[in-house]
Amino acid sequence: MTLELLRGTVRPYAWGSRTVIAELTGNPSPAPHPEAELWFGAHPASPSTVDGTALTELLELDAHGHLGTEITERWAGRLPFLIKVLAADEPLSLQAHPSAGLAAEGYAREEAAGIPRDAPERNYPDPTAKPELLCALSEFHALAGFREPRRSVELLRALDCEPLRPYTELLAGQPDEDGLRALFTTFVTLPSSALEQLLPAVVDACVRHVRERGEFDLECRTALELAERYPGDAGILAALLLNRLVLQPGEAIHIAAGNLHAYLRGTAIEILAASDNVLRCGLTPKHVDVPELLRVLDFAADEMPVLKGEQHGAVRRYQTSAEEFELSVAELDGAAARAVLTACGPQILLCTEGTALLRAASGHERVLGKGEAVWSPAKDGDISVTPVEEHIRTTVYRASLPSGQ
Incomplete structure (x- = not known):
């Protein structure tokens, strides 16, 4: 068996496009439902097939023949990567992935606690890390990595929002990783009463900034877009602390362990480790575990490197x-x-x-x-x-x- 056609599987998440994957694969467009990702690989949840046989089954039958002896032994007979076409019409959740050590530790802890692997509150359904590389096929918009703290102070001050001022000065007084951790933690743990007062004021400030064509127009437009889709979500505040990226076709970003990110819109090739470990921060109806997220996050801050290959x-x-x-x-x-x-x-x-x-x-x-x-x-x-x-x-x-x- 060699150079055999590999049939991918479509993941119909609500944020997906009805046209991109359909047109790529020659199917009727628009599709009847959103098509968010087209997976090629041996992920147990959606394995690709070769002549109707799942790739996972082929590897179980003859891992050495498919992977080679050295790779079979190194990766315990499994294919460690997954490649996808990602087609986002709407923002994905704000999320991060654990390191290999934290993934193994978290998986063992949840196994011992008897939490079913498919339970919605499960953080670690497998014991492996989930690094990613996203390479744009079209103009692609994303939030990725914490912005340099002094620059975030400039953004927050530019909003000229009185209820936001104490939080801005918290970061201004300690513009480093510890200050970012303190402000981010404060934002995502705000009591609902405080959040209900702060968020509308921040949204109004973003509207003013856009109307006045301020320096942080793109960041404010993003906050407004997120506020429209996820009203009342603390992730909107967290998003103001992240790098706002616009990738051109061929440009890529590497999402390492602990990197907080959210893909906003566009089409891309994504290659990643075949893991399901995701810690969410917000902008989602799914499970959010703030204490565990804080254990995973990397608060090192700077411009997010854009790779050109x-x-x-x-x-x-x-x-x-x-x-x-x-x-x-x-x-x-x-x-x-x-x-x-x-x-x-x-x-x-x-x-x-x-x-x-x-x-x-x-x-x-x-x-x-x-x-x-x-x-x-x-x-x-x-x-x-x-x-x-x-x-x-x-x-x-x-x-x-x-x-x-």
């Missing part, structure tokens, strides 16, 4: 500190062009533009159309990518383990 011929690679994955993309503009994706164990290849001819070092070939993906086991080796249609841009994303594993 390292160019190697026609291939760009997005390298991070994550052990579980690496994202590469082959971008080709004509029939004479060719890219080689160097083998890093098992691979998933996903075509987002054009039509590509894939040739594996093992000798197998496969034509891959827009919206299609293939599973390439470790034995395939390097894979060359060549456009089928002349003068048609062809783009193929590759999910793999990092080089050297």
